[in-house]
Amino acid sequence: MNIQINNLNHFYDGSKVLSDINLEIMDGQILSIIGPSGCGKSTLLRLIGGLEEPSSGEIIQIGSPPLDSLNAMTYIFQDFALLPWRTVEENISLVIEDHSLSSEVKRSVIDDVLDRTKLKDFSYALPKQLSGGMKQRVAIARALAVNPAVLLMDEPLSALDSQTRELLLEDFVNLWSRKPFTAVYITHNLSEAVRLGHKIIVLSRRPGKIIETINIEKPIADRRLIDKDLDEYQKNLWNIMHDEARAADAELLNV
Numbered sequence: 001m002n003i004q005i006n007n008l009n010h011f012y013d014g015s016k017v018l019s020d021i022n023l024e025i026m027d028g029q030i031l032s033i034i035g036p037s038g039c040g041k042s043t044l045l046r047l048i049g050g051l052e053e054p055s056s057g058e059i060i061q062i063g064s065p066p067l068d069s070l071n072a073m074t075y076i077f078q079d080f081a082l083l084p085w086r087t088v089e090e091n092i093s094l095v096i097e098d099h100s101l102s103s104e105v106k107r108s109v110i111d112d113v114l115d116r117t118k119l120k121d122f123s124y125a126l127p128k129q130l131s132g133g134m135k136q137r138v139a140i141a142r143a144l145a146v147n148p149a150v151l152l153m154d155e156p157l158s159a160l161d162s163q164t165r166e167l168l169l170e171d172f173v174n175l176w177s178r179k180p181f182t183a184v185y186i187t188h189n190l191s192e193a194v195r196l197g198h199k200i201i202v203l204s205r206r207p208g209k210i211i212e213t214i215n216i217e218k219p220i221a222d223r224r225l226i227d228k229d230l231d232e233y234q235k236n237l238w239n240i241m242h243d244e245a246r247a248a249d250a251e252l253l254n255v
Contacts, residue, residue: 001063001072001149001182002027003048008057010043016207017043018054023201023210025150027063028180030220032197034187034237036245040208041186042154048184049073049152065149070099074148076156080135082127089114089123092142109145116175117141133164137171144175151183157192166225169195177221190237194230195223202237205244212240 003025010018018040025031025048033041046052048059050073065072082091092110101109114120117137127135136156143151157165169192175181176196187193193200194216202212214237218229 001061001065003150004060004062005048006058006060008044008047008054008059010040010047010052011055018047019207019209021057021208021210025182025184026198027182029198030176030183030185030196032185032187032193032200033203034190034193034200034241035203035208036205036241036247037188038206039203039244040206041203044203044208045152045154045184045186048150049075061149066147068147069149070096070146072149074143074146074151076136076139076143076151076153078155078157078159080127080132080139082135082138084127087124087126088119088130088138088141091127091138092145095142095146113141113144116144116178117171131164132160133168136160136168140171140175144181149182151181153183153185155186155188158188165189165192172196173220173223190234190241191225191230193237194233195225196220200233200237202240202244205247211244212237 005021005023008018008021009016021044033044035041043052047054083094086094089110092113093106096106096109114123117140119137119141122130122134127138130138157168160168173196185192185196197216198220200214200216201210203209204211214233216233223230
């Protein structure tokens with residue numbers, strides 16, 4: 001399922017947040033969105049996910065979600081949002097409990113995502129027994145359990161230390177390589193953007209508009225933490241963003 005965004009504009013209380021967004025999110029690819037603080041990245045994600053209606057323009061779903069998709073648009077946030085009294089397995093099962101699936105199918109779904117996210121040995125652990133990285137794995141497994149057409153990820157690694165972030169980046173790569181999925185990935189981290197994104201869009205300071213689109217042809221599975229090709233993309237992105245980020249910080253200080 002592709003997502004087509006045409007001439008999208010959005011306002012909050014008369015203030016323009018997003019301006020003339022035209023974009024296509026391709027099936028089976030990861031789109032990274034970067035930009036200075038306050039540029040409307042998370043707002044754009046909410047609009048794509050249908051949590052808000054754009055002030056003008058349109059967001060069109062082209063094609064259909066997978067036949068076994070239980071939720072076409074599924075979010076992964078930075079704060080994990082796990083229920084502390086439920087085990088890992090029970091937190092995952094929460095999203096499929098209200099669907100008319102047989103107990104055998106539910107068991108199969110849970111086992112599959114536990115295996116894909118390397119959580120089988122922790123299925124009966126409570127969130128308080130898990131590290132931050134493990135909690136985020138549970139959040140990822142829960143999102144995958146509904147087999148979404150599009151994963152909407154709002155800075156999912158920003159609350160983690162650098163070592164844990166790197167391990168989870170590897171997990172994302174392995175998950176996508178085993179079973180490609182469509183995702184929109186919001187981040188401030190340029191390294192994350194180039195490690196995961198097939199396409200990267202750069203938003204300007206508010207009102208956010210697309211000022212650059214970069215396609216990375218190198219296969220995701222071949223990208224590494226130390227990678228000269230990615231270093232060049234990262235430098236280019238920073239050169240594009242630098243003045244916008246500086247101006248956005250100045251505007252925030254003057255509010």
